[in-house]
Amino acid sequence: MASAAGNSLLQSVRQIFKYLTSGPGFDKVMKTARVVSAEPGRCKFEMKVEPDHTNRGGTLHGGLTATVIDTVTTAALMTAEGGSPGVSVDLNVTYIRAAKEGETVTFDGRVSKLGKRLAFTTCDVTNESGALIAQGRHTKYVGGS
Amino acid sequence: MASAAGNSLLQSVRQIFKYLTSGPGFDKVMKTARVVSAEPGRCKFEMKVEPDHTNRGGTLHGGLTATVIDTVTTAALMTAEGGSPGVSVDLNVTYIRAAKEGETVTFDGRVSKLGKRLAFTTCDVTNESGALIAQGRHTKYVGGS
Amino acid sequence: MASAAGNSLLQSVRQIFKYLTSGPGFDKVMKTARVVSAEPGRCKFEMKVEPDHTNRGGTLHGGLTATVIDTVTTAALMTAEGGSPGVSVDLNVTYIRAAKEGETVTFDGRVSKLGKRLAFTTCDVTNESGALIAQGRHTKYVGGS
Amino acid sequence: MASAAGNSLLQSVRQIFKYLTSGPGFDKVMKTARVVSAEPGRCKFEMKVEPDHTNRGGTLHGGLTATVIDTVTTAALMTAEGGSPGVSVDLNVTYIRAAKEGETVTFDGRVSKLGKRLAFTTCDVTNESGALIAQGRHTKYVGGS
Numbered sequence: 001m002a003s004a005a006g007n008s009l010l011q012s013v014r015q016i017f018k019y020l021t022s023g024p025g026f027d028k029v030m031k032t033a034r035v036v037s038a039e040p041g042r043c044k045f046e047m048k049v050e051p052d053h054t055n056r057g058g059t060l061h062g063g064l065t066a067t068v069i070d071t072v073t074t075a076a077l078m079t080a081e082g083g084s085p086g087v088s089v090d091l092n093v094t095y096i097r098a099a100k101e102g103e104t105v106t107f108d109g110r111v112s113k114l115g116k117r118l119a120f121t122t123c124d125v126t127n128e129s130g131a132l133i134a135q136g137r138h139t140k141y142v143g144g145s
Numbered sequence: 146m147a148s149a150a151g152n153s154l155l156q157s158v159r160q161i162f163k164y165l166t167s168g169p170g171f172d173k174v175m176k177t178a179r180v181v182s183a184e185p186g187r188c189k190f191e192m193k194v195e196p197d198h199t200n201r202g203g204t205l206h207g208g209l210t211a212t213v214i215d216t217v218t219t220a221a222l223m224t225a226e227g228g229s230p231g232v233s234v235d236l237n238v239t240y241i242r243a244a245k246e247g248e249t250v251t252f253d254g255r256v257s258k259l260g261k262r263l264a265f266t267t268c269d270v271t272n273e274s275g276a277l278i279a280q281g282r283h284t285k286y287v288g289g290s
Numbered sequence: 291m292a293s294a295a296g297n298s299l300l301q302s303v304r305q306i307f308k309y310l311t312s313g314p315g316f317d318k319v320m321k322t323a324r325v326v327s328a329e330p331g332r333c334k335f336e337m338k339v340e341p342d343h344t345n346r347g348g349t350l351h352g353g354l355t356a357t358v359i360d361t362v363t364t365a366a367l368m369t370a371e372g373g374s375p376g377v378s379v380d381l382n383v384t385y386i387r388a389a390k391e392g393e394t395v396t397f398d399g400r401v402s403k404l405g406k407r408l409a410f411t412t413c414d415v416t417n418e419s420g421a422l423i424a425q426g427r428h429t430k431y432v433g434g435s
Numbered sequence: 436m437a438s439a440a441g442n443s444l445l446q447s448v449r450q451i452f453k454y455l456t457s458g459p460g461f462d463k464v465m466k467t468a469r470v471v472s473a474e475p476g477r478c479k480f481e482m483k484v485e486p487d488h489t490n491r492g493g494t495l496h497g498g499l500t501a502t503v504i505d506t507v508t509t510a511a512l513m514t515a516e517g518g519s520p521g522v523s524v525d526l527n528v529t530y531i532r533a534a535k536e537g538e539t540v541t542f543d544g545r546v547s548k549l550g551k552r553l554a555f556t557t558c559d560v561t562n563e564s565g566a567l568i569a570q571g572r573h574t575k576y577v578g579g580s
Contacts (some may be wrong), residue, residue: 025199026206029174036566054170061171062233063215067208072568088207088379089408090561092237092427092527096548113531113565116380118431118533122570124326132547135557137570139380139429141408223429233527234553235574239427241403241410258386262552263524265528266427275365277402280300280412280427282384284525285576286553315489316496319464353505353525357498378497382527414471427469 013038013075017045020071023085029067033107041080041111045072048104060105060133065125066093069136072109073121077140080114086140089118093136097127104128116144158183158220162190175213177281178252181224186225187215190217193249205250205278210270211238214281215252215271222285225275234242234263238281242272249273262288303328303365306340307335310361323397331401333368335362338394349388350395355415355424362399363411363428370404376430379408380409387417389406394418407433448473448510452480455506465503467471468542470510476518476546478510483539494533495540495568500560501528508556510573511527515549521575524553528571532562539563552578 005076012036021031033047045068047053055061077083085125105127112120119142125134159180166176178192181243190213192198202208215236222228250272257265264287270279304325311321323337335358337343345351360381367373389395395417402410409432415424447469456466468482478502490496505526512518519534534540540562547555554577560569 013186023201024196025201026174026209027200028197029171029208032155051169052171052173055172056165056170056230062236063174063208063212064171066211066215066236066238067206069210070211083239085201087243088240088299090237090239090382090529091207091211092235092380092382092572093211094235094525094547094555094574095233098232101209112529112570115434120529120567120570131565132555135528135547135555137572139529143433153535235384237427237525237527239380239402239410239429257384257425257457262578265384265422265425277410280402280410282382282425282427284384288578310491313491314486315491316464316487316499318487319498321462321559330523342461342463346455346458346460346520351502352526353464353498353502354461356501356505357496357524357530360498360501375491375531378530380527380529381497381501382525383525384525388522397446402551 009079010035010038012084013043013079025070029064030071033068038079041076043072043075043079043109046104049099049101051101051118059100061133062095066091066136068091068107069093069123069125070138072107073138075119076111077114077119078111083114084142086119086142088138089141090139093134093135095134096132098136099133104123105133114142117141150257152290154224155180155183158188162220171211172216174209175216178213180221183224186221186278188217188220188224190252191249194244194246197220199246204245210279214238214270215283216282217252218268221254221256221266222259222264223255228238228259229287231264231287233283234286236281239277240279243276244272244278250278251257259287262286293311299369300325300328303333303369307365307370317361319354323358327398328369329339331366333362333365333369333399335397336394339389339391341391344391349360349390352385356381358397359383359415359426362397363413364403366399366411367404367409367430370401374432376409376432378428379431380429381426383424385420385424389417389423395423404432407431444514445473446471448514450472451486452510462506464499465506467557468503469548473514475512476515478507478514478544480507480542481539485535489536491551493536497530499524499527500569501573503542504528504558504560506535507542508558508573510559511544511546511556512554515546516547519577521554521577522574524576526571528569534562534568540568552576
């Protein structure tokens with residue numbers, strides 16, 4: 001991909017992300033995340049664990065981890081050729097390590113397959129050392145009603 | 146269970162829920178939910194879908210569904226004999242129907258088994274007609290470090 | 291449901307199960323299972339844990355548990371009004387207790403929703419005491435290609 | 436890793452695999468699979484889809500896919516420093532494409548983290564073109580009782 005095209009895709013994802021997270025809906029819970037890269041079928045977000053991202057133990061809340069996985073995999077799907085956001089069918093997350101307040105966490109969403117009806121995605125969540133925090137998969141329905 | 150004991154368990158869960166959701170952490174995203182019942186190993190929350198619970202399509206956000214499933218199953222675990230909140234290991238959610246803004250949704254968390262090391266829970270999410278919105282399971286590690 | 295209709299549904303499921311498990315394919319691994327009940331959207335199998343069902347620890351093999359969950363939920367789907375076997379999308383299993391050789395295990399498959407495109411099912415696996423051995427969910431695509 | 440050590444690890448995994456699949460237990464259902472590589476924390480199996488691996492549609496049975504994912508991730512765990520087979524906790528599989536009778540399928544099992552109590556693994560299943568057939572994760576308990 002030419003870097004101009006790549007740059008333009010990144011700008012598009014950033015605009016969509018800003019639109020979503022500055023609205024009244026639930027997506028605003030991750031508005032401090034940053035879209036760090038976007039290519040067809042793959043998208044990465046970075047997020048510093050802030051106090052309002054934590055559980056009672058002071059680490060990244062598992063519900064927020066699931067929320068960002070949902071969003072970054074949807075973003076990856078939208079960057080794929082012919083992609084669309086679709087509707088969630090199945091989401092699973094395995095929690096591997098805690099991420100403390102102040103740590104920066106990367107969410108790497110990728111499309112495994114974008115079919116006519118169903119889309120399959122994965123997300124690895126890592127800390128600054130590259131160690132896995134969590135892994136998830138997200139299956140979406142992308143066909144018409 | 147005597148109704149006095151049942152009542153006392155419900156009051157305890159309500160106090161814990163208020164404590165969690167009025168703090169600075171992520172749990173505040175579900176502070177409008179209501180603990181409607183609690184018995185040993187089972188807990189129900191009700192939540193009206195408000196604008197700040199929705200996705201761009203105006204329905205309950207899948208990330209919030211996952212977050213409330215995480216919390217209500219943890220609450221069910223805490224009400225079980227010898228229960229403790231534990232740490233998340235695996236969480237999965239299947240999204241069955243959309244819940245629109247204004248609908249009231251019930252999250253029914255139940256403990257399948259509380260072992261020495263691992264605890265297994267489920268959650269059915271239903272709308273006012275009793276139709277399933279989502280189903281999830283949450284496995285937690287409850288042993289010492 | 292009239293008992294005659296119920297009886298006829300049970301006979302149908304038994305015939306299909308016999309057809310599947312007496313063929314050359316993989317389904318024959320569960321041919322000693324018995325269809326114990328069938329009603330619209332729900333089906334139960336019973337299976338005694340035989341030596342060729344076990345893992346190296348002498349208990350029910352997790353792969354066979356997953357295989358029977360796949361089949362009993364598909365059977366439940368076929369008994370539902372307008373049901374069809376469909377194609378697997380997501381299958382998950384949580385392993386809660388071991389089942390030893392010689393124990394009889396019940397697989398209770400139920401349809402959560404049968405839509406135009408997607409079908410959602412669950413399965414609880416219990417031992418003779420009614421204690422949970424495993425729990426699973428199985429999402430299938432049932433629409434046309 | 437020196438190639439002598441790598442070769443020796445591969446030989447060990449092959450011996451264990453032969454031991455498991457030539458016994459009376461369920462593992463014999465995959466005895467035609469071949470261990471093609473083994474390194475610390477990662478193991479690959481190849482399997483040609485034979486008639487007795489198929490579902491009624493003539494493609495690789497989802498229950499067998501789950502069974503091989505269970506085994507190859509356990510093999511990957513056993514090749515890790517300090518690894519042991521452990522006990523299954525959660526297994527999930529997403530079915531992405533069918534694999535027809537006669538196709539050769541590769542199962543690539545990897546350890547995401549091996550902790551004191553819990554081990555986390557993944558498996559990608561691909562066809563001869565490298566396209567994804569399925570993806571799974573397998574969480575195991577590896578601590579003492």
